[in-house]
Amino acid sequence: GENVEQHxxxxxxxxxxSAVIKCTYSDSASNYFPWYKQELGKRPQLIIDIRSNVGExxxxxxxxxxxxxxxHFSLHITETQPEDSAVYFCAASEAGYSSASKIIFxxxxxxxxxx
Amino acid sequence: xxxVTQSPTHLIKTRGQQVTLRCSPKSGHDTVSWYQQAxxxxxxxxxxxxxxxxxxxxxxxxxxxxxxxxxxxSELNVNxxxxxxxxxxxxxxxxxxxxxxTQYFGPGTRLLxx
Numbered sequence: 377g378e379n380v381e382q383h384x385x386x387x388x389x390x391x392x393x394s395a396v397i398k399c400t401y402s403d404s405a406s407n408y409f410p411w412y413k414q415e416l417g418k419r420p421q422l423i424i425d426i427r428s429n430v431g432e433x434x435x436x437x438x439x440x441x442x443x444x445x446x447x448h449f450s451l452h453i454t455e456t457q458p459e460d461s462a463v464y465f466c467a468a469s470e471a472g473y474s475s476a477s478k479i480i481f482x483x484x485x486x487x488x489x490x491x
Numbered sequence: 492x493x494x495v496t497q498s499p500t501h502l503i504k505t506r507g508q509q510v511t512l513r514c515s516p517k518s519g520h521d522t523v524s525w526y527q528q529a530x531x532x533x534x535x536x537x538x539x540x541x542x543x544x545x546x547x548x549x550x551x552x553x554x555x556x557x558x559x560x561x562x563x564x565s566e567l568n569v570n571x572x573x574x575x576x577x578x579x580x581x582x583x584x585x586x587x588x589x590x591x592x593t594q595y596f597g598p599g600t601r602l603l604x605x
Binding site: 382408410412418419420421422425465467469471477478479480481482483484 | 522524526531532533534535536539547549581583585587592593594595596597598599
């Protein structure tokens, strides 16, 4: 069945350094890949997304890359700050004009930024 | 512009009871999806409602059922509660037009089954 694997499960980086989270997906029909940030006790918040017709997307300190052939996608956070500490989820979805858009989530990465 | 809202915020039930959770989508959104998030895990898709019908369903038993109303709000019902149903239940809304599939999550309902 559909599956999204995410690693590492925990990640600790020094403030100012970069953090990378990697995911793989199994469903070849997936064409939309959102990333969510979830702080303790809060709802998941969409931070960036990428569609299958794009290989890379950047938004300030955050960038995502997608390798459709290998079914890999990654989140890169540069110049990390204390407020980046949270759990990050990658996800995959098959989105289209007539198909449902259920989202399959990875298991999450707990990112801690050391001062 | 109101975001996605859910009620109640917290709920305590005992095994065997039934529960109803409610969700109001973001203004202008017509599609509601429900997810279950167990502690320390990623959200798991339960089902999605569009035009008052269940459009797609995840791997959840029939004890989980739902409904969507003409104003696009939705309910999630869980019958015969089990201890394992304890989780954060998230509602997400989106607009079904073309490839605009961005889903916005509500704050969730935390359900504890004793």
